Structure formats: structure tokens, C-alpha cells
Amino acid sequence: MTSDDLYPVTRLAAVREATRRAGIDALLLTPGPDLRYVTGYNALPLERLTCLVVPVAGEPFLVVPRLELAAAEHSPASRLGIEFAPWDETDDPYALVAARLGRVATVGLADRMWAMSTLRFRDALPGAKQVLAGSVLRELRMRKSPAEAAALAEAGAAIDAVHAQVPGFLRAGRTEREVGRDIADAIIAAGHDTVDFVIVGSGPNGASPHHELSDRVIQAGEPVVVDIGGQMPSGYCSDSTRVYCVGEPPAEFAAYYEVLMAAQEAACAAVRPGATCASIDAAAREVIADAGYGERFIHRTGHGIGLETHEEPYIVAGNDEPLAPGFAFSVEPGIYVPGAHGARIEDIVICTEEGGDRLNHTPRTLTVV
The missing domain is CATH 3.40.350.10 (Creatinase/prolidase N-terminal domain)
Incomplete structure (x- = not known):
């Protein structure tokens, strides 16, 4: 390329x-x-x-x-x-x-x-x-060429390599900021030119989707939302979210995390040419709402990605733009319980002639460290 x-x-x-x-x-x-x-x-x-x-x-x-x-x-x-x-x-x-x-x-x-x-x-x-x-x-x-799709796949592989290292950075007693510094270094080491963002939301901070790094000390038994991304030398961006838990998770969290995995899977499975952006959002939202967590899903399901981390198309209710081959966007439903914890699972997906191709491949199951 x-x-x-x-x-x-x-x-x-x-x-x-x-x-x-x-x-x-x-x-x-x-x-x-x-x-x-x-x-x-x-x-x-x-x-x-x-x-x-x-x-x-x-x-x-x-x-x-x-x-x-x-x-x-x-x-x-x-x-x-x-x-x-x-x-x-x-x-x-x-x-x-x-x-x-x-x-x-x-x-x-x-x-x-x-x-x-x-x-x-x-x-x-x-x-x-x-x-x-x-x-x-x-x-x-919006319509990524084969070369652009390859650049996004390269970015996806690079950020996957960082997520693979995150369990080694997380442990009780470390602060979010300390973990964030390690992740930022790993993003550059994995081949990115720049670090665009590092979110490490531990415990109640995981309920804030765009939480900034803080000096909060991570505690045993807490879920940690890690949302990270950067820009590659090509100019194309990465963005992926996974959730980790330092020790065994709270029972309530474990229950809704299963719902979240099903919602993210449903939205990814709904990707195909001609499906509207709103329908992908609805596929995720319906699973979460049916399980009783509808009010805890407080943002759109996704955003386009390319030379910018956030660009068109936006995967949100009311956007009746039909998907076409080459459209690249995130699928990232979330469930957030203020004062307790939160979770989000995010992959970048490219619409193909056959359906949708995920560009992130690290485990979506809850990683206990």
C-alpha cells in the first residue's frame, strides 16, 4: 500500500x-x-x-x-x-x-x-x-477504496496489538493515569504516528463514556473500560474498546455485560449494503432495551472512521443513509450505571458486498486480570 x-x-x-x-x-x-x-x-x-x-x-x-x-x-x-x-x-x-x-x-x-x-x-x-x-x-x-480499507485494517491490527498488552498494565493499586501512560507508549510502539485518545475508566468512571484519565486508584473487583486509538503514518485511524476486570466482576455487571455482547453482535450481523445507519443502531438498541437497560445506553451506536476518528456516516437513530460497500464505521453499544460501573464493546466494521467485515479481533468476552 x-x-x-x-x-x-x-x-x-x-x-x-x-x-x-x-x-x-x-x-x-x-x-x-x-x-x-x-x-x-x-x-x-x-x-x-x-x-x-x-x-x-x-x-x-x-x-x-x-x-x-x-x-x-x-x-x-x-x-x-x-x-x-x-x-x-x-x-x-x-x-x-x-x-x-x-x-x-x-x-x-x-x-x-x-x-x-x-x-x-x-x-x-x-x-x-x-x-x-x-x-x-x-x-x-464515506466510500473507502480497497487501499483505504487496507489502511484501516492495518490500523485495526495495530490497536489490537495494544489491547493484547493491556492485561499486563492493569492491576489493583495502579492509577488510571499510570495505566494510560503505558498504553500511550504501546500505541506508538505498535506503529501509530500519534496517540489520539486513551480512556481508562475504572469502577464508577466507566459509567462516563468519554472519561479522562485521572489519578483514581484501581481497586480489586472493578471493571475497567479501555477505549484507545491513534493515527497511523498512512493518515488513517484506529479506535477500539474492550473491557477488563481486575479480579472477579460484580454480579450485576457480569449480567449486563452478556447483554452488551449480544447487542454488539446483533449490530455487526445487521451490516449489509442497503441497510440504513439507523437500522444498525436499532439492532443494538433493541437487545439492550429488551433486557431492561435501554435507559443505560446513552449514545449513538457508532461513527464513521478514516482520516478522522469521527466522520460520516453516523450510526444513529434518524439517519436513513443506506450503507454501501466501502463504508467504514464503529459499532460500539454501551451500558452505563452511574456511580457503579459501565461497559462498551467497540469494533471497526467495513461494509462489503456480502455484509460486514470486522477489523478488530481481540476477544470481546470480559477479560479478567
Whole structure:
């Protein structure tokens, strides 16, 4: 899997055509996942403007600070055959973009564009309506290519290797923060470029789905929710949650953990082309509700994943988007009992022609350490 496979030169033309069909005159893509998706260039997010301009009428060009020109030229963007337009410290790069674009009615701005740049573009292009570039890119980014699926599988294997080490980090008397540091080191050692998040929720902290690491001391007999992820050198992300228990679990916890495993299995089994995102959510939620824990499942069942840990599609009630081959997303139902404990089981799943392919393979049964 090469950069050419992950970020093919044909992608720019596909984006340009999608922009035309959407009735948008130009896309303005600043550093972030949208720019990287289109060009492969993982540009630094700086106060100095870097911006890929993709006009429907005219040729694309990359506006870049002169001091970042060498980095851009050595990035995958250099394969695209587009003009690099460097600007100097005393130039106004927003005026440069406006002058080259001319009169445009609508521009699509990168979804993660800084407000500073958004407002500067509003002033430089006062007659242009601003919309989100995501309205153009979402359909492309949701459908992962075989190379993107392979990159996500590589990320899944890397985070699985970390989960395999977690039992060795967990023991009574250690703090969540101490365990979290070991996990963060293991995420990098497993091949990730960055650690995106480490959740170690022990005992009652497991009832908070996005618990931050704390100095709480892990006690014997407590369940521990471990939700971890990072970004690989490819740019693609990992995300997986498993639950451990330091000694034998409380009886109430053991009972609802069995329900949770059944719910996660039901949701994964429901993945197939044409099934809606809402139906996958419902498959998990029905099992949990039928067992009497419906009010304890307080979040959506999943989120898309790719160059961002959270991206479209979202696996949630009300989202009637039909799944298609190449859609990649988490399946992560949870049950949370405030003041006591909680549990979540999470795998990344890719929709295939036949159904769903799980990318995480560590045991989903409760691991007692």
C-alpha cells in the first residue's frame, strides 16, 4: 500500500466533478483531513494560509507560504501536476485567492477550516456564499477504496496489538493515569504516528463514556473500560474498546455485560449494503432495551472512521443513509450505571458486498486480570 494507492492522482478530478454537480464554483481546502484526502499533503495548520483552490472553471492551484514551499513540493501533492502559488510574508494570501478566482457565487470551505480563515475569505470574497466542502466530499470520503480499507485494517491490527498488552498494565493499586501512560507508549510502539485518545475508566468512571484519565486508584473487583486509538503514518485511524476486570466482576455487571455482547453482535450481523445507519443502531438498541437497560445506553451506536476518528456516516437513530460497500464505521453499544460501573464493546466494521467485515479481533468476552 503506497501513497499513490491511498491518495490517487485521479481523486482531484473526481472532487472537481463532484463540486460542479453540487453547483459550487470552487472548493477552498485548508490544512486538515479534507486537504489530505484530496492531495495526500498533511500540511501544518498555521496562521499562515495554505489552501488548495479547486475551481470548476480554471485549473486547481495550491496557495502556500513560501517558507512551507519545500515541504509542499516534497509531499504527495507534487504528483498532481498543479501549480504551487507561494506567497511572501508581506502578501495577503486571501486577496491572492480572490484575485485568481474572480467572481464566484458559492465557495465550499473545508469543514475544519479555522474561523480566522473563514472570516478572511468572507471579506476577500464578499459576494460569495460560503458552504461546507463536506457537502461535496462526504460521498467520496464515506466510500473507502480497497487501499483505504487496507489502511484501516492495518490500523485495526495495530490497536489490537495494544489491547493484547493491556492485561499486563492493569492491576489493583495502579492509577488510571499510570495505566494510560503505558498504553500511550504501546500505541506508538505498535506503529501509530500519534496517540489520539486513551480512556481508562475504572469502577464508577466507566459509567462516563468519554472519561479522562485521572489519578483514581484501581481497586480489586472493578471493571475497567479501555477505549484507545491513534493515527497511523498512512493518515488513517484506529479506535477500539474492550473491557477488563481486575479480579472477579460484580454480579450485576457480569449480567449486563452478556447483554452488551449480544447487542454488539446483533449490530455487526445487521451490516449489509442497503441497510440504513439507523437500522444498525436499532439492532443494538433493541437487545439492550429488551433486557431492561435501554435507559443505560446513552449514545449513538457508532461513527464513521478514516482520516478522522469521527466522520460520516453516523450510526444513529434518524439517519436513513443506506450503507454501501466501502463504508467504514464503529459499532460500539454501551451500558452505563452511574456511580457503579459501565461497559462498551467497540469494533471497526467495513461494509462489503456480502455484509460486514470486522477489523478488530481481540476477544470481546470480559477479560479478567
